[in-house]
Amino acid sequence: MASVLSRLFGLHKYDATSRSDAPQIPNSPVPDIRPLLTSTAAEPTTHTLRPLENWSHPFQDTRDSLRQLTHLANAVAGYYPLGRGGLWHGGVHFDSGTAGTLEQSSVHCLADGEVVAYRIDTQSPKTAYFANDRTVEKPFSRNFVLVRHHLQPPKIEGSPDTPPSLIFYSLYMHLQDWATYQKDSTLARPRFWPERPTFRVKQTAKDVFPDRPEQRGLNVRNKLNGQVIDVLPRGAEVAISGTGQFRELESSLGPAKLLNPDGSIKGYLSTQVLKHPDRKETRISSSKQTVNVRAEPVIADNVIFDLPVESEVTVSGEGEFRKLERINQYVHFDSLEGAIEPVATDQIEVLDQPVAIKAGDLIGHLGLYQDGGANQPDKKLHLETFSGDDVEEFIEASRLWAQRLPEKDRTWLKFAKGAPVVAHEGNVTAAQLQASSTSSPVSAADLLVPRKLLDDLPADRKIQVPATPTRKARTWYHLKHLLHDADNNLLDGWVCEEPGVTPWVSPWAWEGYGVIIDYSRPKHLLASFLNAIGRFSDEERERYRSIAEKDDKGPMKSRLYEIIGRNPDGTLMVSELLAALERPAHAQSISQMVLYKESEWIQQPKIWDALDELLGHSGSTPHLNWLAEKQRIAQMGWWREVAEKVGLPSWGSAYHFHPIGLFGHFANTVNGMLNCKICGTTLTLTKDFLSEICGSEVNPLFISAMVEASKKLFNKYGLDSCEQITHLLAQAKKETGGFLHFRESLNYSRRTYTAAKLYRLSPTVINAGFSRKGLSFASDEEKLNWIDEHLIGNDAAYGLHCYGNAEQPGKDFRGRGLIHLTHYETYKKCARDTGLPIDSNPELMEKDFAVAIETALWFWKVSCIAAIAEDPSLNGDVGVTAVTRPINIGLAGLPDRQKYKREITKKFNAHFDSRCKRND
Numbered sequence: 068m069a070s071v072l073s074r075l076f077g078l079h080k081y082d083a084t085s086r087s088d089a090p091q092i093p094n095s096p097v098p099d100i101r102p103l104l105t106s107t108a109a110e111p112t113t114h115t116l117r118p119l120e121n122w123s124h125p126f127q128d129t130r131d132s133l134r135q136l137t138h139l140a141n142a143v144a145g146y147y148p149l150g151r152g153g154l155w156h157g158g159v160h161f162d163s164g165t166a167g168t169l170e171q172s173s174v175h176c177l178a179d180g181e182v183v184a185y186r187i188d189t190q191s192p193k194t195a196y197f198a199n200d201r202t203v204e205k206p207f208s209r210n211f212v213l214v215r216h217h218l219q220p221p222k223i224e225g226s227p228d229t230p231p232s233l234i235f236y237s238l239y240m241h242l243q244d245w246a247t248y249q250k251d252s253t254l255a256r257p258r259f260w261p262e263r264p265t266f267r268v269k270q271t272a273k274d275v276f277p278d279r280p281e282q283r284g285l286n287v288r289n290k291l292n293g294q295v296i297d298v299l300p301r302g303a304e305v306a307i308s309g310t311g312q313f314r315e316l317e318s319s320l321g322p323a324k325l326l327n328p329d330g331s332i333k334g335y336l337s338t339q340v341l342k343h344p345d346r347k348e349t350r351i352s353s354s355k356q357t358v359n360v361r362a363e364p365v366i367a368d369n370v371i372f373d374l375p376v377e378s379e380v381t382v383s384g385e386g387e388f389r390k391l392e393r394i395n396q397y398v399h400f401d402s403l404e405g406a407i408e409p410v411a412t413d414q415i416e417v418l419d420q421p422v423a424i425k426a427g428d429l430i431g432h433l434g435l436y437q438d439g440g441a442n443q444p445d446k447k448l449h450l451e452t453f454s455g456d457d458v459e460e461f462i463e464a465s466r467l468w469a470q471r472l473p474e475k476d477r478t479w480l481k482f483a484k485g486a487p488v489v490a491h492e493g494n495v496t497a498a499q500l501q502a503s504s505t506s507s508p509v510s511a512a513d514l515l516v517p518r519k520l521l522d523d524l525p526a527d528r529k530i531q532v533p534a535t536p537t538r539k540a541r542t543w544y545h546l547k548h549l550l551h552d553a554d555n556n557l558l559d560g561w562v563c564e565e566p567g568v569t570p571w572v573s574p575w576a577w578e579g580y581g582v583i584i585d586y587s588r589p590k591h592l593l594a595s596f597l598n599a600i601g602r603f604s605d606e607e608r609e610r611y612r613s614i615a616e617k618d619d620k621g622p623m624k625s626r627l628y629e630i631i632g633r634n635p636d637g638t639l640m641v642s643e644l645l646a647a648l649e650r651p652a653h654a655q656s657i658s659q660m661v662l663y664k665e666s667e668w669i670q671q672p673k674i675w676d677a678l679d680e681l682l683g684h685s686g687s688t689p690h691l692n693w694l695a696e697k698q699r700i701a702q703m704g705w706w707r708e709v710a711e712k713v714g715l716p717s718w719g720s721a722y723h724f725h726p727i728g729l730f731g732h733f734a735n736t737v738n739g740m741l742n743c744k745i746c747g748t749t750l751t752l753t754k755d756f757l758s759e760i761c762g763s764e765v766n767p768l769f770i771s772a773m774v775e776a777s778k779k780l781f782n783k784y785g786l787d788s789c790e791q792i793t794h795l796l797a798q799a800k801k802e803t804g805g806f807l808h809f810r811e812s813l814n815y816s817r818r819t820y821t822a823a824k825l826y827r828l829s830p831t832v833i834n835a836g837f838s839r840k841g842l843s844f845a846s847d848e849e850k851l852n853w854i855d856e857h858l859i860g861n862d863a864a865y866g867l868h869c870y871g872n873a874e875q876p877g878k879d880f881r882g883r884g885l886i887h888l889t890h891y892e893t894y895k896k897c898a899r900d901t902g903l904p905i906d907s908n909p910e911l912m913e914k915d916f917a918v919a920i921e922t923a924l925w926f927w928k929v930s931c932i933a934a935i936a937e938d939p940s941l942n943g944d945v946g947v948t949a950v951t952r953p954i955n956i957g958l959a960g961l962p963d964r965q966k967y968k969r970e971i972t973k974k975f976n977a978h979f980d981s982r983c984k985r986n987d
Contacts, residue, residue, distance in 0.1 A: 116421075118219035118232065119179035121779050122734035123427035124727075125239070125450055126161065126169045131520040132731025133549060133651040136658055139727060140648035141165050144438070145449060147725045148623060148662055151641050153596025154589055155623075157667055157723040158238065158451030161433075166446075173255065174430040174448055177237045177730055180216035181421035182259040183713040186705065187431075189412045191244045194699045196439055197691045206444050208434030209703045210242040212257075214424060215713060218733075220468050220575045221476070231464035233456050234714060237726065238668075240449035242431035245412045252302020257429050259422040262405035265318070268303045272402050276300075287316060288397045294375035296396065297322035304406050305398065313397040321394040325360065325372055334360040334371060334391040336382060341389065351378040364388035401914075415705055417712045426779070439696055450726045455715045458661055458722035459582045469575035475744045477571035479515040480564055481578060486510045488550050488560040497532045500543050500561050508558060510550040511632070512652035515578060517731075518571075521564075530561075541565040549651045555632075557650065574732050579656065582722065583622045584663040590677040591618035597681065599638045611681070623662060630656045658728025669719030670704035672697070744787045745937070745983050752777035752792075756978040760796060760971050765806045772916035776924070784924035785933055789983040793975050794936040794950045795927060797968035799885045801960050810913035811882035811889075813869070814862035822855035832869035833858070839873060875907060883912035885923035886954055897925050930954075 128135050144151040145160025161171055186209065193204040219232040248254050253270055274286040276298045287297035291313045299305065306318040320332040327333055337359075338344035342352035351358055353376050360372035364386070374380075374394070382389035410416050424430075437444035469476075487504040489495075521529075521544055528545035542564045548557040563569070572578045594615040597603055603611065618624055619637035628635040631647050647653040665671075675697050684690035711717045743750055757770045777792075786792060803809055815825050826833055833854065837843070844850040858865045866879030872891035880891040888894060891906070898906040903918055905911050911918045927933070930953040935941065941949050947965045951958055975981065 116181060116215065116217045116234075117179075118217045119426070120783050121426035122178045122730050123175050124730060124734075125175050125177060125430070125448065126171050127175060127427070128169055131523075132517055132727075132734070133520070133655065135727050135731055136654040136725075137649055137651055138165060138168070140645050140654070141167070143445065143447075145447070146641075146644060146648060147657065147728075148627075148660060148723070149592075149641065149644055152593075153599070153641065154592045155587070155664055155667070157453065157662070157664065158240075158449050159726055160447055160449055162445050162447035171433060171446070171448075173432050174239055174242065176214060176424050176426055176428045176430050177450075177452070177726065178214075178216050178426045179424070180214045180237070181423050182212060182418065183215045183236075183421045184211075184213040184415060184417045184705070184709045185259075185409070186211055186415045187242070187409050187412055188244050190246045191434055192702060194439070194695050196695055205437035205439065205441070206435045207699055207703070208241040208244065208436050210244060210431070210434055211238060211240045211705060212242065212259075212430050213238055213705075213709065213713065214430075215421065220465060221472065223468075223471050226471075230468055231461055233454055233458065233461045235452055235454040235456075235724070235729075236713075236715070238449070238451040238453070239430045240451070241434050241436045241447050243434045245409065247432075248408075254432065255429055256407045257431055258407065259424055260407040260409045262407045265304050265306050265406045266403040267406045268299050268301050268305070269402055269404050270301050272299075272301050274298055285398055285402045287322065288313065289375045289378040289394070291397055293377065293397065296375065296378070296394070297324070299398070305403070307398065307400070307403070312400060314400045314403075316396040316398050319396070320392070321396065322372065325391070325394070332391055332393065334362065335364040335388040336360060336374075336380065336391055337388055338386075341380075341382065344389065347383065348379070348381050351376050351380060360391060361388070364390075415708045417709055439692055452724045452726040452729050453666070453721040454724070455721050458663075462577045462580060462582070462661075465575045466577060469573040472573055472575060473744075474571070476575070477573045478518045479572050479574060479578065480518065480521065481570050481572055482510060482514050482516065482550065482562055483569070484510055484513050486550070486562055486569070488546075488552075488558040488562055490560045491545055495530075495561070497530050497541075497543055500530070500563070504563070507560065508552045510558070510562075510652070511553045511555070512551065512630075512650075512656065513579060514550055514652040514655060515572070516546070516549065539566045551650050551652060555646070555650065579659040580661060581626075581659065582661045582663060583626055585621050585623040586664075587618040587621045587623065588665075588677070589674055590614060590681065591621070593678055593681055595619050595624070595637060595639075599640060623660075623664075626660055627657070655728070658725035658731075660725070662723045663720060664723060665720045666706055668704050669706035669710075670701055671719070672701065675700055743789050743981065743983060745789070750777065750781070750787070750789065750792060750979060753978065756974065759974055759978075760800070761806050766916075769806060769916045772920055776917070776920045780921055780924055784921075784928045786924060786927060788933070788937055789975065789979070789981045790946075791927075791933055791936045793968060793972045794932070794947070795886075795923070796971050797947065797964055798950065798954055799923060800967045800971070801964045802882075802886050802954070809884060809916075809919050811887055812862065813865040813881060814860060815858070815865070816860050820859060822851040822859060825859060826851065826854055829869060836868035836871070839871065840868075875909075878909055880909055883909060884919040886926055888912065888922055888926060893926075896929075897922050900929070901925050926954075 141164045142160045143162045143164040147159050150156035191206050191208040193206045195202045214237045220230040268285045272285040276282045284298045284300045286295045289296050307314040308317050309315045340353045340358040341349045343349040357373040359370045362369040362371045379395035381393035384390045433446035435444040436447050487507045489500045489503045489507045530543040532541045534540040543561045547559045550558045594611045595618040598615050682693050684693050866881045870879040870881045880894050882889045895906045935949045944965045947968045
């Protein structure tokens with residue numbers, strides 16, 4: 068609906084489509100049931116919703132948070148808190164205007180949470196507008212996803228106090244319709260849709276079609292790991308049965324070349340090639356590699372397929388030939404993925420059991436939306452964040468909590484209004500900058516700058532000044548076009564960080580934020596807007612003056628005037644708002660406005676009927692496009708059907724946050740920014756650094772997974788110091804043989820091992836296997852004979868014997884992952900704590916790099932290795948020895964681990980501005 072309002076002025080009463088002879092389209096008004104502000108919303112069950120730990124930009128924008136805010140001024144329409152048509156707009160738009168520097172093909176979840184409701188139409192509806200006496204059908208996507216989140220400051224170490232918390236929601240509106248997913252099998256589907264019993268061939272399948280070498284798909288084989296008899300295209304949906312690496316294909320009777328249009332199979336086989344010709348189900352047997360499948364049951368030149376020997380077939384009939392009824396086919400299971408689809412289409416789905424979703428997970432894709440005044444549809448996202456909780460109370464409690472948090476949690480540097488900005492001129496010194504600061508232009512607004520932005524500045528844009536007996540240490544930063552002067556000119560110059568002058572503040576202090584309670588309705592905003600752009604006659608201006616002033620003098624507009632820096636005169640233009648959004652300090656101040664207002668998504672027909680007079684609609688002179696617009700608005704709403712079921716107030720008012728402002732405000736603390744808790748250096752790993760310590764043979768997907776883990780997981784598991792990271796990488800490099808092997812090899816060959824030597828190597832696990840199997844031996848010789856016969860040179864058997872478990876028969880729990888976790892009980896504990904299903908699917912740790920990394924981080928945390936790695940008394944090789952002990956109690960490979968630590972630390976210090984440098 069916000070998109071509708073952004074172009075509302077295309078529907079003004081002076082539009083040529085207002086016709087007196089057109090019929091009126093009825094609307095049934097719904098009574099306003101909004102209670103007083105002090106009423107309470109239904110409380111969601113928060114005990115199962117964990118506080119969020121990670122954030123993600125919806126389009127993976129990696130620029131600093133200030134650039135992310137100013138980028139939104141490029142949107143075609145839909146700004147916070149006003150749309151292009153001058154009406155209240157509770158979110159922000161990403162559309163063709165923002166697409167230039169963003170990859171907007173898919174939408175990602177803003178933060179950890181749970182999906183509570185969504186709607187996806189089979190096909191997005193269209194609205195019939197009138198233009199020059201003809202009807203124009205314009206599409207509008209009303210598809211949305213609603214996610215619930217739990218925001219809470221970190222606990223205070225050693226304190227039993229519970230931090231304050233807030234439930235808020237993120238809304239993703241105007242998403243793609245279901246028909247588009249059905250047409251395009253390459254389009255990824257959101258994981259909160261349920262899986263069907265069928266599967267799809269993955270888009271990563273790389274098998275080649277014999278007659279179409281440019282096309283890729285999945286081989287279909289005649290038996291387990293047998294000969295290829297067909298190829299399935301990527302995205303093909305299939306049904307399978309069985310277990311193991313290869314599963315039987317149940318959704319077709321045979322290769323595509325043998326199938327009739329109705330799915331039945333054609334062809335005949337000679338009884339001479341059937342191992343058991345008298346049986347219905349038999350196997351192909353021949354001295355040749357393949358046998359002929361014939362179109363007709365005769366010996367003639369009618370061969371239509373070559374079927375490999377050992378193929379399993381079902382046949383019917385009698386005589387010299389048998390009618391082919393089925394060919395058993397097998398496919399590689401790991402090349403398939405679950406086929407998922409929405410619970411239902413064309414209706415709102417409120418989930419009885421919310422589905423957990425992580426920051427960055429796929430929400431959906433941009434749908435088409437064409438405003439009433441637009442010539443072409445646009446792909447756009449309306450993104451919104453709001454809360455039904457008492458936000459004022461939460462912010463007050465959060466500010467008190469922030470005072471108790473450690474210094475390292477203060478990640479924003481505040482440059483107050485009036486801060487000098489010294490012009491950049493050549494090779495300046497700190498003394499020259501200090502001398503020039505009194506005569507330099509000053510900042511005209513407060514600005515919070517994230518630590519990451521400052522840490523990422525190149526060396527020539529930072530000057531560190533050591534402390535003197537009379538003055539504390541300080542740092543000069545060269546900031547380009549972040550601050551502006553009193554004439555709104557962006558400044559390029561040096562600013563000084565100085566203790567006691569430029570404070571570091573915690574995001575939990577909500578510096579600059581304020582709650583605004585504003586009850587103005589669309590009628591008030593529209594009257595103000597029409598007056599501002601000169602659409603009123605003198606008589607209309609006088610008639611609507613009191614209505615317009617309710618908005619002009621209201622708290623929301625008053626705050627906007629204050630930010631922009633001019634007197635409130637009722638002529639605030641969208642162009643002024645856009646100019647403000649292009650200045651980082653103003654864009655940040657606007658993003659700090661928390662507005663308590665009625666949601667755009669509650670169906671309140673009488674609110675929109677109140678605009679009829681302003682837009683020139685009446686029973687005698689109907690405005691057809693406005694009537695069509697109101698029908699569209701009614702279809703867009705979802706609040707009434709969803710609110711009380713998910714914990715939102717039924718009357719439709721909520722506290723609205725700027726979504727990208729909220730993301731940028733907290734992403735630096737929970738995710739997206741990793742700072743050393745000792746020296747404060749930004750530690751997010753880079754591909755260049757990892758490539759240097761890994762070497763050319765390491766899979767680049769592993770390097771990418773490590774970069775992502777440093778953004779999203781290191782903070783979560785407390786890996787937040789220079790020493791911890793270099794120790795972890797050194798240990799992992801040894802454990803995985805140079806980041807190449809994420810599965811322990813148990814293939815002890817006879818060339819190197821005798822049964823006695825193998826038993827001496829691992830007596831505990833070998834005896835555990837005997838105990839689990841109930842095996843006992845009359846003598847040591849008998850035991851060694853059994854080991855020689857069953858375990859020597861047999862990786863699979865050794866794994867099952869020594870690392871198997873009765874709870875998971877057929878699986879072994881050998882060392883796997885970045886730091887080789889071993890034994891079922893360890894896998895089970897890790898699965899319980901992380902939610903990763905490695906206790907039932909241990910192979911995930913060797914096949915999925917993200918899983919391999921996260922399980923290592925879990926082990927690091929539960930083994931309390933952080934304290935060992937950061938112990939200042941454990942330097943050099945002594946420290947590596949201490950860190951190694953909980954990982955490998957026998958200290959196997961210790962010299963390599965010590966060497967890797969020295970090498971990695973040297974490279975780490977070359978890439979990162981670490982102040983924790985030791986003689987490692």
